[in-house]
Amino acid sequence: MFKQVLKAQWLAARLPVVLLALLGFALPLLTVTSGSGLANAPVERVGQWLFAAQQVGVLIPGLALLAGLLLGIGAWAPDHAGKHVYALALPVPRSMFVLLRFAAGVTLLAIPVAALGVGALVATLSVSLPDGVHAYPLQLTARFAMAALVCFAIFFAISIATKRAAVATLGVICGVFLADAILASLSIKDAASVTSTVFNLLTNWPGPLSILMGRWALFDV
Amino acid sequence: MSYAIETFDLAYRAGKYFEIRDLGLKVREGSIYGFLGPNGSGKTTTIRLLLGMLKPARGTIAVLGRKVPDEMARILAQTGYVPERPHLYPYLTLEQAVRYHAAFYEGFDMAYAGEMRRSFGLPLDQKLSHLSKGEMGKLHMLLVLAQRPKLLVLDEPTDGLDPVVRRDVLSALLDFCSQGSATVFISSHLVHELERICDWVGVLDNGRLVVELPMQSFKNGIKRIRLSGAPSLVGDTPFVVLQRETAGTEHVWVVRGWQPPMAQWFEGVGAVVKEVVDLDLEEGFVELLRSSRAPVS
Amino acid sequence: MTGVVFQQIDPRSSIPLYVQIADRIRIAVATGEMPPGGALPSVRHLASQLRVNPATVVQAYRELEEVGVVESRQGAGTFVRELAEPKRDAERQRLARRLVRQLLQEAAALGVTREDLEQALRVEMKVKLA
Numbered sequence: 248m249f250k251q252v253l254k255a256q257w258l259a260a261r262l263p264v265v266l267l268a269l270l271g272f273a274l275p276l277l278t279v280t281s282g283s284g285l286a287n288a289p290v291e292r293v294g295q296w297l298f299a300a301q302q303v304g305v306l307i308p309g310l311a312l313l314a315g316l317l318l319g320i321g322a323w324a325p326d327h328a329g330k331h332v333y334a335l336a337l338p339v340p341r342s343m344f345v346l347l348r349f350a351a352g353v354t355l356l357a358i359p360v361a362a363l364g365v366g367a368l369v370a371t372l373s374v375s376l377p378d379g380v381h382a383y384p385l386q387l388t389a390r391f392a393m394a395a396l397v398c399f400a401i402f403f404a405i406s407i408a409t410k411r412a413a414v415a416t417l418g419v420i421c422g423v424f425l426a427d428a429i430l431a432s433l434s435i436k437d438a439a440s441v442t443s444t445v446f447n448l449l450t451n452w453p454g455p456l457s458i459l460m461g462r463w464a465l466f467d468v
Numbered sequence: 469m470s471y472a473i474e475t476f477d478l479a480y481r482a483g484k485y486f487e488i489r490d491l492g493l494k495v496r497e498g499s500i501y502g503f504l505g506p507n508g509s510g511k512t513t514t515i516r517l518l519l520g521m522l523k524p525a526r527g528t529i530a531v532l533g534r535k536v537p538d539e540m541a542r543i544l545a546q547t548g549y550v551p552e553r554p555h556l557y558p559y560l561t562l563e564q565a566v567r568y569h570a571a572f573y574e575g576f577d578m579a580y581a582g583e584m585r586r587s588f589g590l591p592l593d594q595k596l597s598h599l600s601k602g603e604m605g606k607l608h609m610l611l612v613l614a615q616r617p618k619l620l621v622l623d624e625p626t627d628g629l630d631p632v633v634r635r636d637v638l639s640a641l642l643d644f645c646s647q648g649s650a651t652v653f654i655s656s657h658l659v660h661e662l663e664r665i666c667d668w669v670g671v672l673d674n675g676r677l678v679v680e681l682p683m684q685s686f687k688n689g690i691k692r693i694r695l696s697g698a699p700s701l702v703g704d705t706p707f708v709v710l711q712r713e714t715a716g717t718e719h720v721w722v723v724r725g726w727q728p729p730m731a732q733w734f735e736g737v738g739a740v741v742k743e744v745v746d747l748d749l750e751e752g753f754v755e756l757l758r759s760s761r762a763p764v765s
Numbered sequence: 766m767t768g769v770v771f772q773q774i775d776p777r778s779s780i781p782l783y784v785q786i787a788d789r790i791r792i793a794v795a796t797g798e799m800p801p802g803g804a805l806p807s808v809r810h811l812a813s814q815l816r817v818n819p820a821t822v823v824q825a826y827r828e829l830e831e832v833g834v835v836e837s838r839q840g841a842g843t844f845v846r847e848l849a850e851p852k853r854d855a856e857r858q859r860l861a862r863r864l865v866r867q868l869l870q871e872a873a874a875l876g877v878t879r880e881d882l883e884q885a886l887r888v889e890m891k892v893k894l895a
Contacts, residue, residue: 329556646822688779
């Protein structure tokens with residue numbers, strides 16, 4: 248049963264999955280483009296190089312967000328198109344079907360994660376690092392995997408609901424942003440910004456999005 | 469007598485103007501039950517209630533002897549359902565769609581599916597998004613029949629299909645029915661289609677069950693009677709008067725529950741029966757709906 | 766297999782479907798289209814071809830068995846009984862009489878006279894023979 252669900256989900260989402268895998272493979276390699284002859288370079292140059300590499304690293308949590316978004320929404324899109332009538336008539340409890348869809352999505356997510364891992368390894372092997380600088384390909388991959396999983400789970404949960412509920416959820420979020428922007432433009436200084444409060448709650452431990460924050464560096468001291 | 473579907477005092481409300489009430493269906497095991505009703509009478513809603521997709525406001529439902537919705541998964545394992553608007557995953561090929569479906573049903577008969585696919589002339593490697601409406605109709609029938617279900621619930625399975633496809637689909641259905649003792653619950657507003665295949669009929673109008681009868685008594689029981697000298701006031705009649713019309717000295721009555729000896733009743737009230745005309749299912753159906761909406765006084 | 770047995774039935778007729786099916790088979794037997802000892806189509810096949818409820822076909826076969834036109838053999842199916850030649854002739858004549866009765870009834874309803882009918886019969890038979 249899982250095999251067939253996975254196959255169907257793969258056929259529905261193979262384009263985004265391949266695209267994500269390509270990006271996952273390419274991003275770590277981008278961080279090392281100007282990394283030749285580093286081993287004996289002066290400290291300033293190493294510092295500049297590390298800074299440049301870490302700028303590219305910012306894109307990695309972005310990729311995790313994108314992967315979660317595409318696969319999370321993609322997991323339910325075919326069922327939404329048929330108002331879930333086909334899925335609801337299948338002889339499995341709803342919770343079981345949700346689990347099947349989730350597991351298949353996670354399995355597909357493993358493809359870009361693996362691609363990023365391979366990319367990070369290749370990038371690491373292609374440079375000779377000066378003393379004091381280390382590569383963290385496994386740690387980066389593991390963090391990417393966790394971040395992608397969290398994003399996937401969030402978008403999966405949002406899009407499991409009816410289209411209307413999903414749109415309403417997104418609408419509420421946009422509404423909060425808008426209200427905040429209006430409040431800010433009125434420059435009521437003492438009013439605590441709802442957006443920044445929520446953002447802080449989400450992105451600081453134990454907020455679920457904290458995994459996306461911080462430094463995403465393949466190379467670091 | 470055991471029932472494949474049995475509802476009691478079922479009620480459901482959708483919006484301001486539509487409700488199903490006091491619905492008591494009794495579908496005998498092994499019967500082919502025609503669920504008739506005009507568009508918008510609540511057939512699809514009833515089917516969704518039966519399959520646990522909607523929650524009734526009141527009442528109980530038992531399907532295949534199990535309670536809805538408590539034992540839904542076990543009911544659905546033995547139920548083949550063709551929805552009003554079939555929606556399979558359009559990016560799958562026909563073969564992939566069959567394999568996907570088969571994975572969910574223990575007794576799925578792959579050989580039978582292959583046999584039907586060949587007789588329907590369906591291409592294996594075609595994407596579902598490229599299939600015609602008729603081919604989709606055939607595919608859906610193939611999928612549910614190959615489940616070898618105990619109960620088939622078909623919601624307008626031939627609606628919008630051309631006559632050739634409709635014939636193929638119904639032939640396949642009847643071929644399946646003659647292999648075993650499955651119960652078929654088939655909803656349609658195409659009365660003629662059901663006339664030849666069903667042995668029971670339930671008529672739904674405006675969310676209410678108007679009648680539920682064996683097909684034979686439905687067909688034979690509704691007559692149009694030409695009379696002269698009919699009484700203008702109707703007291704107790706041994707039959708149900710659905711409709712009365714008068715043109716000059718001639719009266720035309722449409723009655724339900726007619727049996728030949730009842731002609732004596734007319735003699736008793738001084739009327740002469742000139743002719744008794746059989747109504748086919750469609751005419752009977754129309755008369756029945758007309759009288760259920762505006763009862764004859 | 767084609768022929769009279771598989772001709773479409775008329776669901777709108779007031780004659781019950783099983784009677785219509787049984788009649789078809791009696792005609793096929795009487796005319797020799799279905800030879801003695803020959804097998805009737807299976808219930809499954811006939812029901813699916815005529816698109817009728819299988820129970821209706823079963824009922825038709827049971828009816829035929831009761832009047833001795835067919836016999837069912839356990840597990841093998843239903844077969845046309847060996848009818849003596851005179852009995853088959855009698856059956857055919859019975860059918861012919863029924864056709865004529867129908868014809869006369871309709872003719873009377875339409876106001877067609879006996880002379881008209883005889884004339885038409887001669888013309889039609891000549892056309893058929895030629």
